[in-house]
Amino acid sequence: xxxxxxxxxxxxxxxxxxxxxxxxxxxxxxxxxxxxxxxxxxxxxxxxxxxxxxxxxxxxxxxxxxxxxxxxxxxxxxxxxxxxxxxxxxxxxxxxxxxxxxxxxxxxxxxxxxxxxxxxxxxxxxxxxxxxxxxxxxxxxxxxxxxxxxxxxxxxxx
Amino acid sequence: xxxxxxxxxxxxxxxxxxxxxxxxxxxxxxxxxxxxxxxxxxxxxxxxxxxxxxxxxxxxxxxxxxxxxxxxxxxxxxxxxxxxxxxxxxxxxxxxxxxxxxxxxx
Numbered sequence: 001x002x003x004x005x006x007x008x009x010x011x012x013x014x015x016x017x018x019x020x021x022x023x024x025x026x027x028x029x030x031x032x033x034x035x036x037x038x039x040x041x042x043x044x045x046x047x048x049x050x051x052x053x054x055x056x057x058x059x060x061x062x063x064x065x066x067x068x069x070x071x072x073x074x075x076x077x078x079x080x081x082x083x084x085x086x087x088x089x090x091x092x093x094x095x096x097x098x099x100x101x102x103x104x105x106x107x108x109x110x111x112x113x114x115x116x117x118x119x120x121x122x123x124x125x126x127x128x129x130x131x132x133x134x135x136x137x138x139x140x141x142x143x144x145x146x147x148x149x150x151x152x153x154x155x156x157x158x
Numbered sequence: 159x160x161x162x163x164x165x166x167x168x169x170x171x172x173x174x175x176x177x178x179x180x181x182x183x184x185x186x187x188x189x190x191x192x193x194x195x196x197x198x199x200x201x202x203x204x205x206x207x208x209x210x211x212x213x214x215x216x217x218x219x220x221x222x223x224x225x226x227x228x229x230x231x232x233x234x235x236x237x238x239x240x241x242x243x244x245x246x247x248x249x250x251x252x253x254x255x256x257x258x259x260x261x262x263x264x
Contacts, residue, residue, distance in 0.1 A: 053245065063220055087256065
């Protein structure tokens, strides 16, 4: 039996999976399908503390009445979060980032060494220079659509 | 009656070996018994760490709120991007850029 794929999600896809698993008509979104696969144990999520920090800030500002409940749900998992990167580790990936603000997340992903970095932000995570970085560490970058292709739920667009 | 046992072999540093032997002597038990007692206590107290993140529960909590407040995905993702840029400025930028500056001589 092979171990499930380790997937490092960007904050955007994590938020999409949590807040927008269905569209207005009640149909599963791509994020919702990814959530269904996760709940079925198809892959394992590896969460960076840098991602958790951002998630916490967004929850605090957009869902203040529900933040405490959300945080208490995540608290038992805090010990599994990938540590924050050091300034040196962040500086080392700056050249691979179109926006330096992404560098802490890029560096976290390199610490986590997942099989897949899951991000729908193409302008940040899927650029040629970013893809070179992921490839150097044996990491594949996928969008939500790409993740569904990995599990045979969609066909790759040629 | 024969009790079936399994054998395990472990390698430890000489210092730990010495300490364990001293502990066993103090308790008047063999090193084997000391190890069994320690492993049984560990197994009994070990709490299984959950591995599956409660995303379904988080979704059940937050998705209806976003729906009721007419929060769009684009809006929330823009907010997440702005949050990232703010955290970069507040927490990371200065200490990171300090790493990229050449050391200045006095």
